[in-house]
Every structure is written in structure tokens, then in C-alpha cells.
Amino acid sequence: MSKRRTWVCVFVLVYGLLFTSSWNILKSMISWYKLQAESSSSSCWWPALFASLLLGVVFGVLSMVAAFAVVVPAVLVTWIAIVVLLAFFGKPKRTLVVEGRKITREIFSFVVKVLLKEGNIVAAVCAVLGYFVLGKVVD
Secondary structure (H helix, E strand, C coil): CCHHHHHHHHHHHHHHHHHHHCHHHHHHHHHHHHHHHHHCCCCCCHHHHHHHHHHHHHHHHHHHHHHHHHHHHHHHHHHHHHHHHHHHCCCCHHHHHHHHHHHHHHHHHHHHHHHHHHHHHHHHHHHHHHHHHHHHHHC
């Protein structure tokens, strides 16, 4: 199996495990929404908004955790490759340590920025979709 397929399988596996472990939270959130929607005599928008935001947060966090599980080994392999390349170009050991620390800091800051950006995008999409889906659940 290729490296890309391996990483995709790891991502899907971790995301699936996280999703199944949080299934009870999602079910309880939807049942809370149904209870709130049925108890209010008029159509109130805040339970749908609250539940959809909660759905967005849950799925956003799940996607960030699943992506982080894949990113850590990939960053480690990238860091090792860069340090080995620096060693091949004749850098002294002390310079390798300093450069390795700087490279590690830069890689992890970049990865965290990307994870937060993508997690927020997933959360926003899930919140918007959840708002419209929850409106149809009660009807």
C-alpha cells in the first residue's frame, strides 16, 4: 500500500473512532433539541442555533484531532529528512541542533495554523448544515 493510502486509512480510522465515541453526545444533543422544539409553543430559533453550533464545534474538534493524529508522524518524517539533508551538507553538530530546533518550531507553528483554519472551516460548515437539518428533524 502506498504512503498516501496509508495516511488516508489512518485518518479515516482515527476519525471513525472519534466519531463513534462521540455518538452518544450527538444523540443526546439531538434529543435535547427535539425536546426544546416540542416544548415551545411557537417556533423558537435559539434551540436550533445552539444545537447547530454545538454540532459544528463537535465535528470541528473531531476533524482537528483526527488530522493531528495524521500530522504528527508526517511532521516527524519531514523534520528527520531536513535534519539529515543538513547533515549531508556538512553542518556541524551544534548547528544541526540549533537549526533542528528552529525548524521544529516553524513546522509545528505552521501545522497548528493549518489545523485551526481547517477545523474552523469544518465547524462552520457543520454548524450551517446542522441548522438546516435540525429544522427538518422536528417537522
